[in-house]
Amino acid sequence: MKVREVTAVIEAFAPLSLQESYDNSGLIVGRPDDEVHKALLAVDVTEEVLAEAVAEGCDMVITHHPIVFHPMKRFNSASVTERCVEEAIRRGIVLYAAHTNLDSAPQGMSWRVAEMLGLENLEVLQSTNDSGAGFGVVGDLTHAVPSEEYMQRVMECFGVKALRHSDIVKSEVARVAVCTGAGASLIDVARESGADLYLTADLKYNDFMRHENRIILADMGHFESEYCAIQILFDILSKKLCIFAVRKSVCSRNPVNYMTR
Numbered sequence: 001m002k003v004r005e006v007t008a009v010i011e012a013f014a015p016l017s018l019q020e021s022y023d024n025s026g027l028i029v030g031r032p033d034d035e036v037h038k039a040l041l042a043v044d045v046t047e048e049v050l051a052e053a054v055a056e057g058c059d060m061v062i063t064h065h066p067i068v069f070h071p072m073k074r075f076n077s078a079s080v081t082e083r084c085v086e087e088a089i090r091r092g093i094v095l096y097a098a099h100t101n102l103d104s105a106p107q108g109m110s111w112r113v114a115e116m117l118g119l120e121n122l123e124v125l126q127s128t129n130d131s132g133a134g135f136g137v138v139g140d141l142t143h144a145v146p147s148e149e150y151m152q153r154v155m156e157c158f159g160v161k162a163l164r165h166s167d168i169v170k171s172e173v174a175r176v177a178v179c180t181g182a183g184a185s186l187i188d189v190a191r192e193s194g195a196d197l198y199l200t201a202d203l204k205y206n207d208f209m210r211h212e213n214r215i216i217l218a219d220m221g222h223f224e225s226e227y228c229a230i231q232i233l234f235d236i237l238s239k240k241l242c243i244f245a246v247r248k249s250v251c252s253r254n255p256v257n258y259m260t261r
């Protein structure tokens with residue numbers, strides 16, 4: 001199967017036109033007319049993931065995060081990014097990423113996390129066009145849940161080892177806003193949505209002071225919030241390309257480690 005046939009299925013769900021201007025989604029290594037037979041799905045392209053692709057006979061790696069995000073001036077194996085790109089080219093492995101286009105696509109990343117957390121009546125938190133695309137979602141639980149109990153549920157559901165959060169200014173959670181990845185820019189929008197809790201990642205120190213006693217801000221971790229990308233991509237490809245082999249990476253792991261006492 002040609003690369004363009006595989007990517008067309010992904011882009012029908014998450015068009016590249018939805019990606020942010022700073023992003024680098026799409027085909028990064030390889031050519032649209034290259035023949036591919038098996039894809040490995042991961043959050044990031046790492047040396048471990050590429051080794052897994054080689055061992056499993058995968059000639060395409062599809063990730064959420066693009067391996068090349070900033071301009072590169074040389075390839076001399078001095079960095080992980082350079083080594084991964086060099087290895088992919090050397091091995092003839094195609095690299096493709098669906099990043100902010102998958103974040104903002106209708107039924108994309110935040111939708112999946114919200115559904116996993118039992119939210120209903122979902123609405124886009126910040127719309128980007130009239131087609132239902134946008135970043136984040138907000139929805140309701142079938143009944144209110146004690147705040148700490150709900151945050152424990154988040155940790156269990158996503159394997160979160162440490163959930164950072166602001167003051168618990170709400171004793172119960174009935175309405176929840178979600179934005180996968182770095183979502184600090186949507187704190188004000190989440191607060192205005194009437195959510196009791198805003199679940200996102202990559203919050204900075206001062207962000208936790210922006211609750212205004214109206215919302216709980218919780219940081220579940222970037223990787224944890226976006227690991228669902230693997231399943232989304234698997235669902236898209238396995239349902240549309242029955243003759244194309246798709247494998248979920250077992251080496252896709254969180255680069256952040258936690259030390260506990």
